[in-house]
Amino acid sequence: MFWRKQRAAIERFHPLHRALVLEGGFSVSLRRDDWEPVIQSLAGHAQHVRRRKWALPVRAQRVMVPLLRVLAADMRRDGVLSVAADMRGPDAPGKAGPQHDLPARRPVLSVKQWYTVDPWLRMRAELRDGSVLELSVTERRRNRRIRKRNPRGKIKIKQKSKSVQVVQVVRRLPKDAAVRRPGSPPPPWVRVRVKQGSRLVIRATAKVAGEQAEEQLTEGILHVTTEPFRWTPPGAAVRGAQ
Amino acid sequence: MTSQVNRCTVTTGFFVLGRCGRAAVAACGQCGRPVCAEHATGALCPECALAQGYAPQDPHDPAWVRGYRRRHYERSSQTYNDAYWYSSFDEYDRGAFNPGDEYSYGGGDFDDDGMDFVDS
Numbered sequence: 001m002f003w004r005k006q007r008a009a010i011e012r013f014h015p016l017h018r019a020l021v022l023e024g025g026f027s028v029s030l031r032r033d034d035w036e037p038v039i040q041s042l043a044g045h046a047q048h049v050r051r052r053k054w055a056l057p058v059r060a061q062r063v064m065v066p067l068l069r070v071l072a073a074d075m076r077r078d079g080v081l082s083v084a085a086d087m088r089g090p091d092a093p094g095k096a097g098p099q100h101d102l103p104a105r106r107p108v109l110s111v112k113q114w115y116t117v118d119p120w121l122r123m124r125a126e127l128r129d130g131s132v133l134e135l136s137v138t139e140r141r142r143n144r145r146i147r148k149r150n151p152r153g154k155i156k157i158k159q160k161s162k163s164v165q166v167v168q169v170v171r172r173l174p175k176d177a178a179v180r181r182p183g184s185p186p187p188p189w190v191r192v193r194v195k196q197g198s199r200l201v202i203r204a205t206a207k208v209a210g211e212q213a214e215e216q217l218t219e220g221i222l223h224v225t226t227e228p229f230r231w232t233p234p235g236a237a238v239r240g241a242q
Numbered sequence: 243m244t245s246q247v248n249r250c251t252v253t254t255g256f257f258v259l260g261r262c263g264r265a266a267v268a269a270c271g272q273c274g275r276p277v278c279a280e281h282a283t284g285a286l287c288p289e290c291a292l293a294q295g296y297a298p299q300d301p302h303d304p305a306w307v308r309g310y311r312r313r314h315y316e317r318s319s320q321t322y323n324d325a326y327w328y329s330s331f332d333e334y335d336r337g338a339f340n341p342g343d344e345y346s347y348g349g350g351d352f353d354d355d356g357m358d359f360v361d362s
């Protein structure tokens with residue numbers, strides 16, 4: 001039987017690791033420390049599995065794992081960290097919206113345009129200062145399919161796409177948390193909304209370029225995530241919690 | 243002065259900073275801060291080990307987040323043009339010797355058994 005060893009290795013992976021490989025995602029809530037075996041299982045992937053069909057989505061290791069590490073660092077061991085990951089990609093069924101025609105002019109015969117919306121990562125973490133952080137990353141892709149006649153009369157079809165990653169971060173602070181408005185506004189590409197109430201809610205939204213290396217994407221996500229924490233800078237946050 | 247158990251003053255967390263607070267078993271050979279068994283990497287505290295270039299690049303490594311943290315505060319304070327953001331982190335991180343400093347984050351950090359997932 002082909003791939004017997006690799007298949008057996010997948011059977012030994014952590015169930016969530018296996019779900020990523022075979023189904024392209026999972027949705028689960030675990031206590032902080034129960035994520036460690038997941039991360040360790042993912043770490044061993046390349047060592048055991050080489051078949052391309054069973055490759056781990058790059059974003060799982062380069063985006064989800066670092067974000068798990070960062071969120072877990074701010075949690076108590078009994079805090080719950082929930083993750084809904086769908087790494088099947090924007091071409092998976094159900095993610096494309098309706099197609100419509102754009103005006104075309106010769107030599108272009110027709111242009112069809114449609115959007116795909118791919119909410120591929122959602123995380124929710126109960127942090128140790130009593131605040132709750134929710135983070136989501138959605139890839140929005142504009143697709144164009146262009147039919148065109150070349151000078152020799154042949155019909156060519158070309159597809160173009162352009163994508164952005166929409167990052168949204170919401171932090172719900174505990175009651176009566178000590179808060180101070182940051183000394184500088186966020187950069188223009190980060191939108192912030194603050195809702196006053198018994199619990200302050202800070203929401204930061206940003207679009208980061210869609211086509212970039214995963215490491216940059218992770219950094220971009222963490223930069224957006226930074227805004228809600230600037231309202232409780234390190235020293236202030238500790239005093240507020242006492 | 244009342245006598246107290248020496249507590250590990252290593253900074254924990256990423257956005258929500260705290261101090262380790264476990265019983266110290268040694269002092270860092272470089273900076274002298276008290277460190278617990280978990281945080282003694284060789285003869286050094288994690289910060290001094292990082293400063294000597296011992297920074298894991300792989301996020302699967304539990305020690306990765308600590309090295310990434312300082313870099314993140316540097317870069318994000320540039321992104322937000324907010325020097326205070328970095329300096330408040332830096333002061334917190336270096337202010338480990340202040341007497342009367344809170345040790346743990348509302349008790350959350352001070353776990354009794356050794357296995358701590360978030361720290362190296």
Ligand SMILES: [Zn+2]
Pocket residue numbers: 270271272273274275286287288289290291
């Ligand atoms: Zn040291």
Ligand SMILES: [Zn+2]
Pocket residue numbers: 250251252262263264277278279280281
């Ligand atoms: Zn310690």
